[in-house]
Amino acid sequence: MRSILTILTALVLVSCAQELKKQPVTSVDVTPVYEDSVSIRAITFLDGRTLAFAGSNGVYGTVDISTNKVRTSTQYNDSITPSFRAVGGTAEDFFMLSIESPALLYKTGDQGKMELVYTEEGEGVFYDSLTFWNDTEGIAVGDTVNGCISIIITRDGGNTWTKVDCSDLPEGVEGEGAFAASNSNIAVSGDKVWIGTTEGRIYFSGDKGVTWEIQKTPIIADEPTQGIYSMDFFNENIGYAIGGDYTKPDSNKANKIKTVDGGKTWQLVADGQEPGYKSCVQFVPNSNGEALAAIGFTGISYSSDGGENWKQLSEEPFFTLRFLNDSTAFAAGSKRIARLDFK
Numbered sequence: 001m002r003s004i005l006t007i008l009t010a011l012v013l014v015s016c017a018q019e020l021k022k023q024p025v026t027s028v029d030v031t032p033v034y035e036d037s038v039s040i041r042a043i044t045f046l047d048g049r050t051l052a053f054a055g056s057n058g059v060y061g062t063v064d065i066s067t068n069k070v071r072t073s074t075q076y077n078d079s080i081t082p083s084f085r086a087v088g089g090t091a092e093d094f095f096m097l098s099i100e101s102p103a104l105l106y107k108t109g110d111q112g113k114m115e116l117v118y119t120e121e122g123e124g125v126f127y128d129s130l131t132f133w134n135d136t137e138g139i140a141v142g143d144t145v146n147g148c149i150s151i152i153i154t155r156d157g158g159n160t161w162t163k164v165d166c167s168d169l170p171e172g173v174e175g176e177g178a179f180a181a182s183n184s185n186i187a188v189s190g191d192k193v194w195i196g197t198t199e200g201r202i203y204f205s206g207d208k209g210v211t212w213e214i215q216k217t218p219i220i221a222d223e224p225t226q227g228i229y230s231m232d233f234f235n236e237n238i239g240y241a242i243g244g245d246y247t248k249p250d251s252n253k254a255n256k257i258k259t260v261d262g263g264k265t266w267q268l269v270a271d272g273q274e275p276g277y278k279s280c281v282q283f284v285p286n287s288n289g290e291a292l293a294a295i296g297f298t299g300i301s302y303s304s305d306g307g308e309n310w311k312q313l314s315e316e317p318f319f320t321l322r323f324l325n326d327s328t329a330f331a332a333g334s335k336r337i338a339r340l341d342f343k
Helices: 002-021
Strands: 028-045 050-055 059-064 070-074 084-089 094-098 103-108 114-120 127-132 138-145 148-154 186-189 192-196 201-205 213-216 228-233 239-243 256-259 280-283 292-296 299-303 311-314 320-323 328-342
Touching: 028 059, 028 070, 028 299, 028 311, 028 320, 050 084, 050 328, 084 138, 094 127, 103 127, 114 148, 127 186, 138 186, 186 228, 192 228, 192 239, 239 280, 280 320, 292 320, 292 328, 299 328
Parallel strands: 028 084, 084 127, 228 280
Antiparallel strands: 028 050, 028 328, 050 059, 059 070, 084 094, 094 103, 103 114, 127 138, 138 148, 186 192, 192 201, 201 213, 228 239, 239 256, 280 292, 292 299, 299 311, 320 328
16 A cells, blocks of 8 residues: 555656646746857857857857856957857867858867867858767858858868868859858758758758758748848757848748758748747757747747747847756857846
8 A cells, every 4th residue: 555655646746747847938037147348149068067159359268057157268360350150069179160251160279279170261251150960070051152052061070171062052042141140040950950041941951961952931031131040950850940130120920930840841930920030049958849949139038839929038138049958048149148047
């Protein structure tokens, strides 16, 4: 009898815990972590204890998650002070990629200094985002050069990078690029990668960038300031993308799309509903693809039903965010980094 009661008690406790977990998020606490005269659009977790970032004026650094201690440095290249809007990480190294020509891609080097591993110069060179499939293979994307979008790939842990030839990519669109707004217009899952562009198109590869095809979407992309600003995939099937127009941030028509088949088809969701323009969207971990957060200079919004409906939680402005776990994220923006606790 005692063992039966013990089992029943355990089942009740588990049930209660599950019910509590299902309670919708209704608020977010914003705690400042770092403030300085730097614009930060790219952050990444190197492990469960360290957040790395890079931003304007050559500034880059790390945040110790447990103590909030911040370490910063400044990267120079001869007389150039690069501006960084893309970062990535492996188990061994941190990477940061600058915008504009010359594009400068650095990785962790010896004795704490950053090592330059890729440089590209020329008219139109402008890199936007960077991510890794694993500790060996990574990818970065930039705007159109010589008739096609710019994609560089590493297969050796970031020591060397090779640009994909235009002949190996789908036909480009004049002026097509990828917004350098939050280092989140590339998403990877398994061997797959999706790249959202200013034209509202998605470059898709199912074999880590060996072959490519175009996925069409209904997201608004009629003006140069419209298109896909950010996208994320919960797994190889469930994905979400957001955009809009940063010059008309209240506009919420055709700026949110979702797929449940890996991007073969994309549907408009929450069309004509909040939120309007956002620069970054991320799935909440351990949410079965149901919870998302979207962020921008217009504030912080949250969805508990797969992006069908949204609630604005805060007017605090940021550019980008990444989740540490299912209730805590870190966000970065103009002159600051903050911890977000969703409740």
